[in-house]
Amino acid sequence: MPPTRRLLIRAAFAAATLISAQAAGADPVTIRIGYAAIGVDNRPFAEGTSAATARAGNFVEDEFKGAPDIKVEWYFFKGAGPAVNEAIANNQLDFAYQGDLPSIIGRANGLKTKLLLASGAHKPTYIASPIDSVVASIKDLKGRKVAVQRGTNGHLSLIKVLEANGLAERDLQILNMDSATANAALAAKEIDAAVGDTGLISLAEKKLAKIVYTTKGDDPRFGRYAHVLVTEAFETAHPDLTQRVTNAFVRAAHWSSEEANRQELLELWGKSGTSTSVLAEFFAGETLKYRNTPLIDELFIDQYRQAAAKSKEFGLLRRDVDFNGWFETKYLDAAIKDLKLEGYWTPYDASGKPRAN
Amino acid sequence: MSIDAVETPRRLLSLPRPTALAAPLAGALRRAAPTVAWGLVLPAVALPGWYLAARSGVLPEQILPAPAYVWSTFVDMVRSGELASHAGISLLRVVEGFGLGMIIGLVAGAAMGLSRRVDDMLHPFFIALSQVPTLAWIPFLMLLVGIGEPLKILVIVKATLVPVVINTRAGIRNIPKGLLEVGDVLRFTTGQKLRLIVLPGTVPPVFTGIRYGLTHAWIALVSVELLASSEGLGYLLVWGRQMFWLDTVVVGMIVIGLIGYVSDRLLASVEARLQRWAPRHD
Amino acid sequence: MTDVAAPNGPRIAPSVHRGLVLPVALLAAWELSSRLGLADPRFLPPLEIIARSGWHEMMEGRLWGDLLASLRRDLSGFGLGATIGIALGTVLGLSRLADRILTPWFNGLKQIALVAWIPLISMWFGFDEAAKVVFVALAACIPVVLNTQEGVRAAPLPLIEVGRTLRFSRTQFLLRLHLPAALPSILTGLHLGLIYAWLATVGAEYFMAVGPGIGGLIIAGRERFDMPLVLLGILILGCIGFAIDRMAGWIEHRLIRWH
Numbered sequence: 001m002p003p004t005r006r007l008l009i010r011a012a013f014a015a016a017t018l019i020s021a022q023a024a025g026a027d028p029v030t031i032r033i034g035y036a037a038i039g040v041d042n043r044p045f046a047e048g049t050s051a052a053t054a055r056a057g058n059f060v061e062d063e064f065k066g067a068p069d070i071k072v073e074w075y076f077f078k079g080a081g082p083a084v085n086e087a088i089a090n091n092q093l094d095f096a097y098q099g100d101l102p103s104i105i106g107r108a109n110g111l112k113t114k115l116l117l118a119s120g121a122h123k124p125t126y127i128a129s130p131i132d133s134v135v136a137s138i139k140d141l142k143g144r145k146v147a148v149q150r151g152t153n154g155h156l157s158l159i160k161v162l163e164a165n166g167l168a169e170r171d172l173q174i175l176n177m178d179s180a181t182a183n184a185a186l187a188a189k190e191i192d193a194a195v196g197d198t199g200l201i202s203l204a205e206k207k208l209a210k211i212v213y214t215t216k217g218d219d220p221r222f223g224r225y226a227h228v229l230v231t232e233a234f235e236t237a238h239p240d241l242t243q244r245v246t247n248a249f250v251r252a253a254h255w256s257s258e259e260a261n262r263q264e265l266l267e268l269w270g271k272s273g274t275s276t277s278v279l280a281e282f283f284a285g286e287t288l289k290y291r292n293t294p295l296i297d298e299l300f301i302d303q304y305r306q307a308a309a310k311s312k313e314f315g316l317l318r319r320d321v322d323f324n325g326w327f328e329t330k331y332l333d334a335a336i337k338d339l340k341l342e343g344y345w346t347p348y349d350a351s352g353k354p355r356a357n
Numbered sequence: 358m359s360i361d362a363v364e365t366p367r368r369l370l371s372l373p374r375p376t377a378l379a380a381p382l383a384g385a386l387r388r389a390a391p392t393v394a395w396g397l398v399l400p401a402v403a404l405p406g407w408y409l410a411a412r413s414g415v416l417p418e419q420i421l422p423a424p425a426y427v428w429s430t431f432v433d434m435v436r437s438g439e440l441a442s443h444a445g446i447s448l449l450r451v452v453e454g455f456g457l458g459m460i461i462g463l464v465a466g467a468a469m470g471l472s473r474r475v476d477d478m479l480h481p482f483f484i485a486l487s488q489v490p491t492l493a494w495i496p497f498l499m500l501l502v503g504i505g506e507p508l509k510i511l512v513i514v515k516a517t518l519v520p521v522v523i524n525t526r527a528g529i530r531n532i533p534k535g536l537l538e539v540g541d542v543l544r545f546t547t548g549q550k551l552r553l554i555v556l557p558g559t560v561p562p563v564f565t566g567i568r569y570g571l572t573h574a575w576i577a578l579v580s581v582e583l584l585a586s587s588e589g590l591g592y593l594l595v596w597g598r599q600m601f602w603l604d605t606v607v608v609g610m611i612v613i614g615l616i617g618y619v620s621d622r623l624l625a626s627v628e629a630r631l632q633r634w635a636p637r638h639d
Numbered sequence: 640m641t642d643v644a645a646p647n648g649p650r651i652a653p654s655v656h657r658g659l660v661l662p663v664a665l666l667a668a669w670e671l672s673s674r675l676g677l678a679d680p681r682f683l684p685p686l687e688i689i690a691r692s693g694w695h696e697m698m699e700g701r702l703w704g705d706l707l708a709s710l711r712r713d714l715s716g717f718g719l720g721a722t723i724g725i726a727l728g729t730v731l732g733l734s735r736l737a738d739r740i741l742t743p744w745f746n747g748l749k750q751i752a753l754v755a756w757i758p759l760i761s762m763w764f765g766f767d768e769a770a771k772v773v774f775v776a777l778a779a780c781i782p783v784v785l786n787t788q789e790g791v792r793a794a795p796l797p798l799i800e801v802g803r804t805l806r807f808s809r810t811q812f813l814l815r816l817h818l819p820a821a822l823p824s825i826l827t828g829l830h831l832g833l834i835y836a837w838l839a840t841v842g843a844e845y846f847m848a849v850g851p852g853i854g855g856l857i858i859a860g861r862e863r864f865d866m867p868l869v870l871l872g873i874l875i876l877g878c879i880g881f882a883i884d885r886m887a888g889w890i891e892h893r894l895i896r897w898h
Binding site: 391392393395396398399420474477478479481482485488489490492493494495496497499500575576579580583584591594595597598601603606607609610611613614615617618621 | 657659660661662739740741743744747748750751752753754755756757758759761762763838841842845846857858860861864866869870872873876877880881
């Protein structure tokens with residue numbers, strides 16, 4: 001089977017190169033954007049990131065309003081980051097919103113991508129337990145059944161939090177579940193804790209679970225990091241389109257960072273099926289600028305390097321990751337300049353402190 | 358006779374005829390030698406091809422990792438005991454679920470085969486049960502009993518049960534009326550009839566059902582481990598997939614295939630022996 | 640995963656009323672316990688709630704879409720698998736060389752529990768419909784190959800001699816002799832392939848990317864703790880499986896008689 005499959009791929013590849021060679025003209029292009037999450041009950045929307053804003057608010061579609069030849073398609077993945085990697089490997093996506101760990105795993109396995117901008121990069125992680133559970137802190141998790149989706153940025157975030165509390169993954173009974181399954185299992189009290197975010201806040205709101213811990217307010221390095229990436233193949237074939245898509249995402253990040261839009265933003269994200277009150281809680285006490293910054297700053301880059309080192313240390317990664325040329329900020333810089341947003345977002349240094357410009 | 362349930366499993370799996378298996382070991386070996394040699398042609402061509410393709414980058418490793426890499430992963434996993442621990446957990450689950458399913462299946466199947474009344478009541482129920490694939494019951498059982506160990510055992514029990522019941526029932530029913538009449542003439546007690554007529558005649562078909570049940574149990578195990586587990590060979594595949602370790606996935610598949618093959622062969626050789634030993638009715 | 644009833648389908652016992660005792664008793668116990676509050680209605684919802692859920696899903700239009708999506712997936716996978724299966728089976732049945740080289744490997748790969756292919760196929764084909772169809776095709780292909788090979792190989796010797804006397808060409812041998820002789824066996828393979836394809840369709844919908852389908856419906860029901868939806872899905876799966884089996888059996892029967 002593999003050789004046949006190989007042939008098919010090569011044929012498809014040849015066809016694709018032929019097509020993209022012609023696409024230099026004004027031939028129709030479909031921009032395929034993947035998102036490493038899915039809405040409640042599999043709605044094709046997400047929340048909590050500037051990429052989710054871009055989707056729900058049609059920022060990318062609006063960017064190409066005047067170009068009928070350019071189509072935009074969005075794909076949402078219940079299998080989260082790992083499933084996005086499979087799609088990228090099969091040449092089924094051009095852009096993707098994805099977390100740090102899955103992208104690093106993809107890079108280590110030879111997926112050719114470039115990171116364009118941060119999105120959802122300061123997202124806090126939550127850990128919740130059944131409402132009447134004795135679990136009250138991270139240290140209580142020792143020996144307990146904890147659900148997390150392996151290979152996602154939530155997984156890495158858990159590892160960082162455990163480490164800070166003197167624990168390791170092997171001290172827990174880790175159950176591998178996607179967030180919908182984990183939420184159901186938590187409500188049914190089948191597990192002692194789950195790692196996630198809005199799904200858990202929602203359960204806590206319904207008194208079906210309690211939040212035991214959140215990285216919010218703790219060391220900003222414990223949270224999850226994520227980004228929007230482009231495949232090298234698309235970037236090489238369409239640098240102009242890559243720039244315009246980046247512009248659209250940066251515009252969405254800007255709109256999502258304006259405090260005046262807070263209520264409207266939470267309602268827009270409601271398309272994913274998550275209630276506004278849950279999202280309000282998710283964003284309470286933090287500025288939108290902090291949460292929705294697109295900047296690939298020192299903190300961001302350092303976190304990715306550490307993520308790779310930690311993943312290798314914990315056996316999630318078997319090889320070193322080459323970071324050279326992976327962070328491609330020229331499109332982001334041009335977009336910020338274009339939109340006159342220089343100095344709008346605060347960059348952070350590697351220790352997690354704001355850096356004066 | 359409208360149903361040839363005893364025949365079905367063999368047809369499904371298209372196994373070699375029992376007579377072929379009953380051949381003496383030495384002869385089998387002698388005959389196997391050329392088969393093995395011919396069987397090596399494909400890997401002799403494919404392995405270097407795979408190696409070269411992987412090395413030159415024509416075959417990206419996210420499609421298929423190089424054979425040497427798969428091998429080194431295999432060796433690593435054996436050395437660290439990881440593979441043995443996953444396989445052990447899976448095997449334990451199968452032994453428990455299959456054992457329980459087999460016992461229930463034998464009892465129910467025998468009751469249905471021996472008593473018309475029990476059969477009338479239970480048989481339609483079993484037919485209905487067998488119409489819905491085991492896979493479909495998993496989410497239902499997950500809601501009912503959660504995702505713990507009982508779920509895995511229940512699923513495997515269900516998978517084992519159906520073929521064992523159907524074959525046990527058919528095996529008993531297929532005992533020629535004449536033989537039982539002879540028993541009547543000889544004034545056998547029920548116990549004697551069971552021991553001397555029913556049992557010897559039904560062992561081969563019942564065993565076919567058991568063997569088929571084991572195949573089902575193994576597939577059910579992998580399904581349930583893929584869907585809801587944190588250990589075992591099925592989970593190994595999920596874990597490998599999520600971490601983008603194709604080598605781990607390939608190793609997991611090979612081990613699943615090997616265990617399935619070895620256990621089926623073992624039961625097949627027992628079956629062949631039974632078939633030879635059993636009295637012929639025709 | 641496979642619970643394949645005998646292709647010919649067992650005949651229901653003549654004393655149907657006795658056969659009804661157990662199901663009726665079970666249903667009555669179910670209904671009573673959920674009504675009297677003995678069972679948690681979350682686990683065993685009253686029957687009319689399942690009926691209402693079915694009605695609702697049907698009227699909302701989702702059920703039909705799911706059913707159609709599953710059937711389309713099932714049939715396209717089966718079509719692909721059957722075509723490859725007949726071709727491969729014929730080659731293995733006619734060519735000694737191909738048989739010697741490939742059959743051991745085919746038999747080895749066959750031992751891998753079918754669902755264990757899902758992760759690899761997902762990694763190879765991503766989230767497209769293609770991944771699901773390929774998996775269904777793989778499932779359908781295996782019994783077709785085995786039965787075709789067996790049927791083609793088993794062409795009666797006298798017939799072959801007749802063919803030799805008539806100086807049949809290779810194509811004539813294949814079309815006039817081997818394939819017709821193998822027809823009953825091929826039909827059995829196709830019948831089994833259909834059953835396997837339906838099982839694989841459910842498996843693909845469980846484990847691969849989210850999309851419309853009855854399997855997806857069941858999984859969504861579980862996540863929402865919606866027992867009526869899960870039971871409805873199981874009922875539909877069973878009915879469709881039964882219908883496919885019966886229809887295939889009928890066609891097989893007709894074709895063989897005609898043949």
